[in-house]
Amino acid sequence: MINLIIAIVIGVLILIMAIIAVHHKNIVVGIIAAGVVSLFASILYLLLAAPDVAMTEAAIGSGLSTIIFFYVLNKIKRQNG
Amino acid sequence: MKVKNIAAIFLILLSIWILLNNQFQIEVMIIGVILSFVISIIMGSRITVFNELKFSFKSVFYTIWYLFVFLAELVKSNLDVARRVLTPSLPINPGIIKTKTVLKSKMGRMILANSITLTPGTLTVDIEDDILYIHCIDVCCEDIDKATAAIVDKFEKILVKIYG
Amino acid sequence: MVNTLLFISAIIILLAILLTLYRFIKGPTAPDRLVAFDVMTVSSLALIGLIAKFSSRIIYLDVAIVYGLLSFLGVIIVSRYFERGL
Amino acid sequence: MVKNSLIFIVLIGFAVLLADLFVGFNGNTDLNTLANHYAVSGPEEVGSANLVTAVVITYRGVDTLGEVTILFLAAAIVSFLLKVEAGASLNRKLRSTSEILDTASRILVPVIFLFGIYVFINGHLSPGGGFQGGAIIASGLVLMLLAQPAKEVGHKLITLVESISGISFVLIGVAGVLFAAGFLDNKLLSLGKFGTIFSAGVIPIIYIFVGLKVGAELSGIITNLHENQNEA
Amino acid sequence: MGNILEIIGAVLVLLGSVFLFLGALGLVRMPDLYNRIQAGTKASTLGTFLTLFGLLLIIPEWWGKLVLLMTFILITNPVSSHVLARAAHYIKIPLTDKTVADLLNKEKTTYKVNEEIKNE
Amino acid sequence: MENLNLEIITLITGVILVLIGIWGLLTQKNLIKIVIGFTLFDTGIHIIMVSIGYVKNRTAPIIDQSVNINDVGNSVVDPIPQALVLTAIVIGLGVTALMLTYVLKMYQKRKSLEINNYNDLKW
Numbered sequence: 124m125i126n127l128i129i130a131i132v133i134g135v136l137i138l139i140m141a142i143i144a145v146h147h148k149n150i151v152v153g154i155i156a157a158g159v160v161s162l163f164a165s166i167l168y169l170l171l172a173a174p175d176v177a178m179t180e181a182a183i184g185s186g187l188s189t190i191i192f193f194y195v196l197n198k199i200k201r202q203n204g
Numbered sequence: 205m206k207v208k209n210i211a212a213i214f215l216i217l218l219s220i221w222i223l224l225n226n227q228f229q230i231e232v233m234i235i236g237v238i239l240s241f242v243i244s245i246i247m248g249s250r251i252t253v254f255n256e257l258k259f260s261f262k263s264v265f266y267t268i269w270y271l272f273v274f275l276a277e278l279v280k281s282n283l284d285v286a287r288r289v290l291t292p293s294l295p296i297n298p299g300i301i302k303t304k305t306v307l308k309s310k311m312g313r314m315i316l317a318n319s320i321t322l323t324p325g326t327l328t329v330d331i332e333d334d335i336l337y338i339h340c341i342d343v344c345c346e347d348i349d350k351a352t353a354a355i356v357d358k359f360e361k362i363l364v365k366i367y368g
Numbered sequence: 369m370v371n372t373l374l375f376i377s378a379i380i381i382l383l384a385i386l387l388t389l390y391r392f393i394k395g396p397t398a399p400d401r402l403v404a405f406d407v408m409t410v411s412s413l414a415l416i417g418l419i420a421k422f423s424s425r426i427i428y429l430d431v432a433i434v435y436g437l438l439s440f441l442g443v444i445i446v447s448r449y450f451e452r453g454l
Numbered sequence: 455m456v457k458n459s460l461i462f463i464v465l466i467g468f469a470v471l472l473a474d475l476f477v478g479f480n481g482n483t484d485l486n487t488l489a490n491h492y493a494v495s496g497p498e499e500v501g502s503a504n505l506v507t508a509v510v511i512t513y514r515g516v517d518t519l520g521e522v523t524i525l526f527l528a529a530a531i532v533s534f535l536l537k538v539e540a541g542a543s544l545n546r547k548l549r550s551t552s553e554i555l556d557t558a559s560r561i562l563v564p565v566i567f568l569f570g571i572y573v574f575i576n577g578h579l580s581p582g583g584g585f586q587g588g589a590i591i592a593s594g595l596v597l598m599l600l601a602q603p604a605k606e607v608g609h610k611l612i613t614l615v616e617s618i619s620g621i622s623f624v625l626i627g628v629a630g631v632l633f634a635a636g637f638l639d640n641k642l643l644s645l646g647k648f649g650t651i652f653s654a655g656v657i658p659i660i661y662i663f664v665g666l667k668v669g670a671e672l673s674g675i676i677t678n679l680h681e682n683q684n685e686a
Numbered sequence: 687m688g689n690i691l692e693i694i695g696a697v698l699v700l701l702g703s704v705f706l707f708l709g710a711l712g713l714v715r716m717p718d719l720y721n722r723i724q725a726g727t728k729a730s731t732l733g734t735f736l737t738l739f740g741l742l743l744i745i746p747e748w749w750g751k752l753v754l755l756m757t758f759i760l761i762t763n764p765v766s767s768h769v770l771a772r773a774a775h776y777i778k779i780p781l782t783d784k785t786v787a788d789l790l791n792k793e794k795t796t797y798k799v800n801e802e803i804k805n806e
Numbered sequence: 807m808e809n810l811n812l813e814i815i816t817l818i819t820g821v822i823l824v825l826i827g828i829w830g831l832l833t834q835k836n837l838i839k840i841v842i843g844f845t846l847f848d849t850g851i852h853i854i855m856v857s858i859g860y861v862k863n864r865t866a867p868i869i870d871q872s873v874n875i876n877d878v879g880n881s882v883v884d885p886i887p888q889a890l891v892l893t894a895i896v897i898g899l900g901v902t903a904l905m906l907t908y909v910l911k912m913y914q915k916r917k918s919l920e921i922n923n924y925n926d927l928k929w
Contacts, residue, residue, distance in 0.1 A: 528900030
């Protein structure tokens with residue numbers, strides 16, 4: 124029962140975050156929101172009894188891909204002067 | 205001097221390995237010892253912060269004592285912030301002030317800054333040599349000495365005994 | 369008894385996460401949103417602990433450790449990007 | 455306007471496609487045959503407590519090999535595209551790091567490395583494995599680079615670790631053909647006692663190599679991006 | 687005996703979640719970024735700490751990883767909020783009107799801006 | 807309420823996430839936003855795959871003290887989708903890195919992130 128409630132709330136959160144990620148005009152906010160989507164997706168995986176996938180998603184989806192996005196964004200900002 | 209540093213890293217890593225595994229089979233321990241040794245040898249030349257640790261009965265005692273003081277302050281700070289949040293008029297009086305510290309060791313300064321961040325209405329914004337810039341939710345005084353006495357001293361007097 | 373209390377705590381934590389969501393949507397500047405992100409992830413760390421208790425599997429706590437590590441790293445990356453330190 | 459409606463049509467098409475696939479799906483109540491075979495006989499055949507590891511390394515080991523190859527290609531193309539002149543180390547204006555972050559990173563980086571190694575050594579007992587461990591090690595490297603940007607990371611070392619672990623991975627697979635039942639067969643070593651750290655045949659060794667390889671590849675991508683940040 | 691420990695643990699978990707909720711409330715109510723960081727970090731750190739400690743009392747066999755998590759949170763959380771506050775002050779996120787003092791801003795001359803990083 | 811299973815909820819979440827991702831891919835003009843849309847699409851597909859492998863009231867496919875070793879077939883969920891998703895996530899990271907590198911290269915050529923400025927192949 125409690126798993127269902129957690130899943131519903133987290134699912135709604137994921138969808139709201141995804142809409143923010145796509146539609147916010149500030150790209151930095153978009154990337155942070157995409158990271159949040161990954162982090163909450165890993166909670167969903169945990170509820171679905173997939174700790175391996177949850178760990179991968181937490182480590183890669185939110186950590187490393189955010190880093191790569193920000194490195195690229197930083198380089199673009201630097202070239203703009 | 206260097207041996208102490210490596211030994212400190214080794215002991216910390218080994219205890220973390222034991223906590224992670226939560227079992228005391230002989231092969232797990234052997235792997236843990238080898239891994240911690242290799243990592244501490246590789247990283248030991250760069251990570252010098254553990255040089256400042258003192259291995260003595262007194263420092264262990266004061267570390268535990270510090271932990272208690274710190275946890276008490278943590279609870280107190282949270283009650284304070286909770287009171288402010290729940291009051292409808294939001295009684296805050298924020299500002300950034302300066303304080304001083306006498307600690308020289310990097311490790312001690314990090315612990316001091318972290319403790320300040322976690323305790324009553326204060327947040328370390330910047331640290332510059334021996335000046336700490338602190339954002340207060342309720343500014344007591346803008347004078348540097350009074351602020352030091354109010355915010356830093358209670359942690360510092362214990363940390364001085366551990367890190368000198 | 370114990371389980372009821374834990375259920376209530378889980379629901380309170382979910383409410384807390386929803387409140388931080390309000391700050392994330394509204395928060396006028398990007399650093400405000402980053403604070404909301406930080407609080408959100410640390411709250412979900414507690415939630416993961418509770419999920420591990422509900423499923424009574426200790427292995428889920430490994431995920432919590434990775435989660436704590438990565439949320440810390442994320443905040444630091446974005447902060448360093450803001451202050452042009454990347 | 456026409457374009458927008460086109461996008462809507464595409465979206466509706468996808469929605470119908472996905473809904474058509476999942477309509478009437480009401481949750482599984484039992485495993486299908488293949489999964490049941492893996493779950494029931496997996497622990498005896500492979501000796502790995504983590505069935506996902508058993509599938510990734512042994513039953514679908516060739517998939518993993520291909521996956522690692524794809525990652526290698528991605529890393530190689532990234533480093534090819536972002537090629538910087540040799541010797542062009544850090545020359546850009548940066549804001550100095552806070553002293554607290556510096557100290558904290560020095561304490562945390564070895565812990566993160568140890569945790570990453572724990573994750574891939576225990577891949578057959580607890581969640582995790584080579585991919586996660588490699589990602590965690592790369593994250594530790596990122597923390598190091600964030601706290602001390604001037605740090606030089608040895609490209610040669612990364613390439614060396616990567617190629618050695620890749621070659622060893624393939625060699626273990628070939629040894630499986632020669633001395634056991636087939637490619638990447640894990641009965642090269644004895645299965646050991648179920649649930650202990652030295653069990654499941656060669657799975658821990660393969661996972662160590664996969665972890666080192668993935669970690670080296672991701673670190674390569676990160677360091678390439680990091681060194682490419684100089685102005686213009 | 688074990689039962690009493692369990693109930694104490696459950697109450698601690700509840701207390702922790704209440705602190706998390708208060709932190710989130712503070713995040714919503716506070717007027718500027720720095721006060722939000724204050725409310726957010728303190729409450730979330732203590733809240734998570736208490737939750738994990740309560741779990742430790744309920745299931746004592748899990749002590750290893752729970753203790754590790756608690757130490758980890760106590761080290762990382764203040765560091766991340768400090769780094770965030772420092773960056774925010776550097777890019778001049780405004781303080782609220784109620785602010786009475788900003789001594790960091792006054793001393794801009796000693797403030798190292800864009801300092802060329804030294805090779806170690 | 808009887809039909810409301812955990813896997814149905816996550817499945818619906820995944821499907822809507824996929825649709826949002828495609829929407830972002832098609833409507834956004836900024837190259838980085840397009841890559842963000844791609845990652846959302848990726849995550850949605852992964853959630854769908856994992857929820858298909860879920861079996862009601864069962865636990866993670868990792869055998870330790872809390873799983874009865876003689877009755878594994880009736881107590882764990884399907885491990886195969888999880889294994890596939892595991893590799894898919896890592897490949898997704900590689901592809902994202904590659905796409906972002908191309909974005910960087912394109913920006914260095916044209917000094918623009920707008921997709922409308924890249925119309926060399928338009929006919």
